[in-house]
Amino acid sequence: MAQSTLDSMPGASTGTVVVTEPLNFWGGKRVKPRQEKNAEPVFEPATGRVLCQMVPCGAEEVDEAIQSAYAAYQKWSKMAGMERARVMLEAARIIRERREKIAKLEVINNGKSIIEALVDIDIAWQSIEYYAGLAGTLAGQHIQLPGGAFAYTRREPLGVCVGIGAWNYPFQIASWKSAPALACGNAMVYKPSPMTPVTAVILAEIYKEAGVPDGLFCVVQGGAETGSLLCHHPKVAKVSFTGSVPTGKKVMEMSAKSVKQVTLELGGKSPLIIFKDCELENAVKGALMANFLTQGEVCCNGTRVFVQREIMPQFLEEVVKRTKAIPVGDPLLESTRMGALISKPQLEKVLGFVSQAKKEGARVLCGGDPFVPSDPKLKGGYFMSPCVLDNCRDDMTCVKEEIFGPVMSVLANNTTFGLASGLHTDCFSLDISRAHRVAENLEAGTCFINNYNISPVEVPFGGYKMSGFGRENGQVTIEYYSQLKTVVVEMGDVESLF
Ligand SMILES: NC(=O)c1ccc[n+]([C@@H]2O[C@H](COP(=O)([O-])OP(=O)(O)OC[C@H]3O[C@@H](n4cnc5c(N)ncnc54)[C@H](O)[C@@H]3O)[C@@H](O)[C@H]2O)c1
Ligand SMILES: C[N+](C)(C)CCCC=O
Numbered sequence: 001m002a003q004s005t006l007d008s009m010p011g012a013s014t015g016t017v018v019v020t021e022p023l024n025f026w027g028g029k030r031v032k033p034r035q036e037k038n039a040e041p042v043f044e045p046a047t048g049r050v051l052c053q054m055v056p057c058g059a060e061e062v063d064e065a066i067q068s069a070y071a072a073y074q075k076w077s078k079m080a081g082m083e084r085a086r087v088m089l090e091a092a093r094i095i096r097e098r099r100e101k102i103a104k105l106e107v108i109n110n111g112k113s114i115i116e117a118l119v120d121i122d123i124a125w126q127s128i129e130y131y132a133g134l135a136g137t138l139a140g141q142h143i144q145l146p147g148g149a150f151a152y153t154r155r156e157p158l159g160v161c162v163g164i165g166a167w168n169y170p171f172q173i174a175s176w177k178s179a180p181a182l183a184c185g186n187a188m189v190y191k192p193s194p195m196t197p198v199t200a201v202i203l204a205e206i207y208k209e210a211g212v213p214d215g216l217f218c219v220v221q222g223g224a225e226t227g228s229l230l231c232h233h234p235k236v237a238k239v240s241f242t243g244s245v246p247t248g249k250k251v252m253e254m255s256a257k258s259v260k261q262v263t264l265e266l267g268g269k270s271p272l273i274i275f276k277d278c279e280l281e282n283a284v285k286g287a288l289m290a291n292f293l294t295q296g297e298v299c300c301n302g303t304r305v306f307v308q309r310e311i312m313p314q315f316l317e318e319v320v321k322r323t324k325a326i327p328v329g330d331p332l333l334e335s336t337r338m339g340a341l342i343s344k345p346q347l348e349k350v351l352g353f354v355s356q357a358k359k360e361g362a363r364v365l366c367g368g369d370p371f372v373p374s375d376p377k378l379k380g381g382y383f384m385s386p387c388v389l390d391n392c393r394d395d396m397t398c399v400k401e402e403i404f405g406p407v408m409s410v411l412a413n414n415t416t417f418g419l420a421s422g423l424h425t426d427c428f429s430l431d432i433s434r435a436h437r438v439a440e441n442l443e444a445g446t447c448f449i450n451n452y453n454i455s456p457v458e459v460p461f462g463g464y465k466m467s468g469f470g471r472e473n474g475q476v477t478i479e480y481y482s483q484l485k486t487v488v489v490e491m492g493d494v495e496s497l498f
Pocket of ligand 2: 168169293297298299300453454455
């Protein structure tokens with residue numbers, strides 16, 4: 001049942017888990033791949049060991065999953081919002097109950113520290129709980145018209161929605177997409193990243209256990225080809241995508257062919273502005289939170305840190321001291337604050353950005369090297385020491401491109417991205433207006449004032465410019481998973497012009 005892979009979690013430690021259960025899920029159960037010939041190994045980032053095999057779904061499997069989702073949609077969409085809410089609240093409760101086991105499995109597949117994974121799982125059940133709360137509130141409007149005629153609007157689901165996720169927040173992304181989709185009466189077929197295939201299917205099992213109709217939340221495994229099959233399928237009404245800008249553009253292009261709605265949650269290169277009147281200790285902590293969560297593999301990270309000249313020396317001294325003290329190592333240890341990057345190629349890419357930054361004139365104040373923990377079982381892991389670069393200029397590669405690793409570039413504005421931004425200043429003095437003036441002028445979907453990377457589920461999250469469109473979280477997301485029908489009712493005779 002729902003606890004299959006999770007059953008082995010309590011005693012599990014880094015380097016011990018192998019996942020052999022099928023990772024697809026439709027029709028209310030795990031489904032074995034039809035043929036194993038295209039299997040790809042999935043690695044445990046902390047050890048470099050093979051964790052499981054990911055077998056991509058082909059056209060027939062994708063179609064089967066979508067048909068199963070469509071059948072479930074016919075039942076689920078006819079239920080009252082409050083009935084859907086009860087099932088979703090039960091799913092949230094089960095996730096909360098199993099948070100430690102799910103978080104452990106997430107760490108083993110993703111490499112992030114357990115302390116962060118626990119927060120990710122909490123945000124996941126909170127998201128389901130939040131949208132369960134909204135499910136019963138979905139309503140239309142009544143509009144009085146002349147002569148007793150009237151119109152009313154109905155907020156209706158879209159149908160089968162597709163979710164395509166990235167590898168940095170595997171369980172959380174699946175929850176952020178499925179929670180509003182299900183609350184509105186849709187079904188969802190979800191494709192996780194091929195690098196993190198193991199926890200989305202746990203979510204599917206939990207939804208099933210909570211009482212959704214079989215097929216309502218399906219998981220198909222695969223990479224670009226499977227993703228493309230989903231985007232082209234005629235029975236799919238919407239695609240919600242989280243990933244890179246180049247893939248997001250392709251998803252939009254494919255979806256446009258059959259006018260599917262699209263939400264794009266893409267990359268970023270967000271600025272964090274530190275003013276001289278800030279509370280320095282908080283600004284330093286904010287900069288670390290803005291750069292080093294999940295080994296720096298976070299879309300909204302504030303990786304371009306602009307510091308007012310007068311406080312630059314103190315800021316750098318404190319940031320470097322704290323960065324050097326970050327415990328890097330076994331991600332399942334509670335004391336670890338930075339785990340392993342997702343893959344060897346990702347580690348090499350990030351180290352390459354550091355070398356390029358040096359060539360272009362940046363100064364490495366700390367880190368930026370491969371890191372080999374003393375524990376022998378971690379020798380093959382994808383670790384690096386967190387890095388702070390200064391002497392950075394707007395035209396440097398490290399300042400323009402998304403690195404997606406633990407590298408902070410310190411400098412001062414011009415980017416095609418617009419996901420997030422942040423600033424640290426004194427909001428309690430007479431100059432209270434500055435924070436809000438700057439927030440208004442930053443071209444980004446989010447501006448964090450005096451903190452960074454906090455994302456309560458009630459608050460909308462999403463990008464401006466090349467960072468995408470549509471939103472996740474908050475009440476507004478209901479609009480991205482539903483459509484408005486207008487019903488116009490005549491109460492008298494038809495006045496025809498003909
Ligand atoms: N804005 C956000 O909320 C957010 C959150 C997490 C990650 N991201 C971004 O994601 C990127 C890193 O994740 P990634 O490397 O997994 O991104 P990616 O674009 O390589 O892959 C994302 C997903 O798209 C799938 N995919 C790849 N090619 C496809 C195609 N042709 N058609 C359909 N699907 C396809 C992948 O299999 C994966 O599931 C970064 O740029 C990061 O900023 C954004
Ligand atoms: C929960 N965070 C930290 C805001 C990350 C959201 C997903 C982006 O990669």
